[in-house]
Amino acid sequence: MPNIDLIKKYNRVHMLGIGGVSMSGIAEILNNFGVTVTGSDMNDSEIIHKLISNNIKVTIGHNLEDLSKAEAVIYSAAIKDTDPEMVKAKELNIPTIERCDFLGMLTKAFENTIGVSGTHGKTTTTSMVSLCFIEAGLDPSIQVGAILKAIDGNYRIGNSENFIIEACEYVESFLKFYPKAEIILNIDNDHLDYFKNIENIQKAFAKYVRIIPDDGLLVLNGDDSRCLELAKETNAKTLTYGITNKNTDFFAVNISFDNDGFPEFDVYKFGEFFGRFELSIPGKHNVLNALACITLCDAYSIEVSYMQTALKKFTGADRRFEFKGTVNGAKVYDDYGHHPTEVAATAKALKNKKYNQSWVVFQPHTYSRTFNLLDDFAQALLSFDNIIVTDIYAARETNTYNISSEDLVNAIIKQGKDAKYIPSLEACASYLKDNVKADDIVLTLGAGTVTNIGPMIVE
Numbered sequence: 001m002p003n004i005d006l007i008k009k010y011n012r013v014h015m016l017g018i019g020g021v022s023m024s025g026i027a028e029i030l031n032n033f034g035v036t037v038t039g040s041d042m043n044d045s046e047i048i049h050k051l052i053s054n055n056i057k058v059t060i061g062h063n064l065e066d067l068s069k070a071e072a073v074i075y076s077a078a079i080k081d082t083d084p085e086m087v088k089a090k091e092l093n094i095p096t097i098e099r100c101d102f103l104g105m106l107t108k109a110f111e112n113t114i115g116v117s118g119t120h121g122k123t124t125t126t127s128m129v130s131l132c133f134i135e136a137g138l139d140p141s142i143q144v145g146a147i148l149k150a151i152d153g154n155y156r157i158g159n160s161e162n163f164i165i166e167a168c169e170y171v172e173s174f175l176k177f178y179p180k181a182e183i184i185l186n187i188d189n190d191h192l193d194y195f196k197n198i199e200n201i202q203k204a205f206a207k208y209v210r211i212i213p214d215d216g217l218l219v220l221n222g223d224d225s226r227c228l229e230l231a232k233e234t235n236a237k238t239l240t241y242g243i244t245n246k247n248t249d250f251f252a253v254n255i256s257f258d259n260d261g262f263p264e265f266d267v268y269k270f271g272e273f274f275g276r277f278e279l280s281i282p283g284k285h286n287v288l289n290a291l292a293c294i295t296l297c298d299a300y301s302i303e304v305s306y307m308q309t310a311l312k313k314f315t316g317a318d319r320r321f322e323f324k325g326t327v328n329g330a331k332v333y334d335d336y337g338h339h340p341t342e343v344a345a346t347a348k349a350l351k352n353k354k355y356n357q358s359w360v361v362f363q364p365h366t367y368s369r370t371f372n373l374l375d376d377f378a379q380a381l382l383s384f385d386n387i388i389v390t391d392i393y394a395a396r397e398t399n400t401y402n403i404s405s406e407d408l409v410n411a412i413i414k415q416g417k418d419a420k421y422i423p424s425l426e427a428c429a430s431y432l433k434d435n436v437k438a439d440d441i442v443l444t445l446g447a448g449t450v451t452n453i454g455p456m457i458v459e
Contacts (some may be wrong), residue, residue, distance in 0.1 A: 025155030118185025283349025325458030393448025
């Protein structure tokens with residue numbers, strides 16, 4: 001069992017923004033350790049209902065009474081200093097701990113925390129590793145950034161020293177963790193509102209790698225030159241994987257795709273045949289994600305057969321090329337891709353499927369990302385037959401960049417391809433219903449509310 005004395009110094013914890021993906025997972029882990037957990041959130045959700053069903057008291061709105069009984073207050077990044085509960089906590093001198101700092105303390109309590117990081121593919125790879133550990137009977141605790149059907153949620157509580165966690169680089173929050181093992185999937189230009197440039201992103205990952213203890217493990221994508229640079233930052237055992245770079249410890253060859261675009265491939269370990277694997281999610285980028293998982297799991301002595309079974313069973317995390325239903329005889333999928341590299345990878349995965357015409361509804365995510373990567377987005381969207389762009393999802397930002405979705409549409413048109421700007425999701429939905437034909441493929445793409453279009457149009 002984990003060393004919970006680190007956490008048990010608090011008998012009562014109150015959580016602000018408890019309905020968040022990561023916050024709810026922390027709440028359940030604490031509850032399981034015997035800590036009394038209460039919390040509040042501004043929005044009701046399925047996550048909240050699940051917390052309540054597990055005897056965690058949640059208030060929609062504010063609850064100053066529960067807060068004042070707490071020995072510590074954990075809050076998510078979305079909570080402002082002016083929040084009434086935050087003000088009250090300060091007034092009563094109750095220690096307030098940001099979610100990431102607390103998660104860091106939690107990772108320290110487990111002997112074997114495995115952090116999965118990188119610009120793209122974290123959720124999918126965290127899910128894959130989690131399922132392999134479960135299949136092998138290693139009973140891990142898990143925190144993942146999306147709903148994973150196999151664990152019926154975004155977290156799992158195990159009774160072992162294994163804690164598998166998605167480690168995000170945004171605002172360098174992953175530097176607060178204590179991983180024994182790290183997977184680094186790729187390093188790309190993203191979160192430029194914080195990092196400003198790729199050099200700063202590279203530096204953050206270098207700092208992250210230096211956290212690994214000497215008896216730990218680092219797994220690196222050998223197809224990514226920035227990842228390979230990181231090997232020199234640690235004395236821990238380092239393993240690499242790749243598809244194009246065969247000079248890696250694990251590599252995949254003989255990759256083929258079925259009609260759904262699902263890959264099958266052979267894996268070689270140190271030059272020797274290791275096993276043939278089948279995935280139930282599309283795209284070559286997922287072969288790379290699977291290789292990262294296989295490399296790590298082998299280092300943890302998980303048998304090949306367990307990995308093969310788990311990877312074949314995995315049908316994808318929530319919003320990762322997720323099938324939503326059909327409209328006019330066309331298949332509708334939804335994907336979270338919100339960076340040009342992700343858009344291009346998803347478009348490529350789509351090409352391996354059999355269909356008539358492809359339709360994409362893309363919702364740009366944040367003004368800063370749209371502004372900084374405008375031409376890359378235009379380029380990435382060109383391979384769809386029909387392109388619709390809806391209004392930018394602002395998330396945490398205000399539009400100081402003077403950028404709009406029309407700028408993206410114009411950039412696509414400039415590249416010689418037609419694209420339509422349809423501001424509202426409802427208008428996008430009725431346009432699709434009127435124009436999509438049998439055997440077409442429709443993809444709603446983005447990290448915001450674009451996901452709501454699928455349910456509006458599927459029969």
